[in-house]
Amino acid sequence: MSLTTSYLSSTKNLESIFNSIINARAPERFTTKFLEDLGFKSSTDRLMVGMLKALGLLDENGQPTQRYYEFLDQSQSKKVIAKGIQEAYEDLFNLRKDAQNMSNEDVKNKLKTLTQGQKGDRVIDQMSLTFRALCNYADWTEDPIDQNPTKSTE
Structure with a gap:
């Protein structure tokens, strides 16, 4: 079965998080600490890490994948997310x-x-x-x- 069980308990920051990721330097590992450093301190935002893994932007260890780097290209980012979805x-x-x-x-x-x-x-x-x-x-x-x-x- 290929259906992610990751989900967000609140989607209100989804676009803000994506925009912050695009405008930040790629971390060696994407952690909840990195998310907090981007300004997303809510516990509901932490679920985003699992979602990024599900979308193929991060590997299991939280390291950015090739897709993550493609996502950073603003002309491509929304298409990259479509592929991940x-x-x-x-x-x-x-x-x-x-x-x-x-x-x-x-x-x-x-x-x-x-x-x-x-x-x-x-x-x-x-x-x-x-x-x-x-x-x-x-x-x-x-x-x-x-x-x-x-x-x-x-």
């Missing part, structure tokens, strides 16, 4: 190619199915809200994974 939520995209356009209700219902009832409603809500917030941040103008040859690239 497609991998982190691959099972959702397998169910629906344009999962990023699903309503919150649809996402919740699909997550309930995909997690086989292993997650409570509150967690499903948080996972769904996190997915929607990430999708709203990401740039979906070109699908980085689905290289459909019939699609015009002009």
Whole structure:
């Protein structure tokens, strides 16, 4: 199963955190301390570290990956996040190619199915809200994974 179980309990700082990461020097290891140094001291913001790992920006040890460095390029960052979302939520995209356009209700219902009832409603809500917030941040103008040859690239 390829569905991240990482989620944020609050998405209000999501974009601010991304912007701060873009404007900061890449750390050797991305830790909650680094997040605090960026100005995000709330315990709800700490979950972002797990989310960054799920999106492929950090490895298991919290070290920035190649995708992290690509994310730092502001002309690419929202596309990089879109690619990360497609991998982190691959099972959702397998169910629906344009999962990023699903309503919150649809996402919740699909997550309930995909997690086989292993997650409570509150967690499903948080996972769904996190997915929607990430999708709203990401740039979906070109699908980085689905290289459909019939699609015009002009």
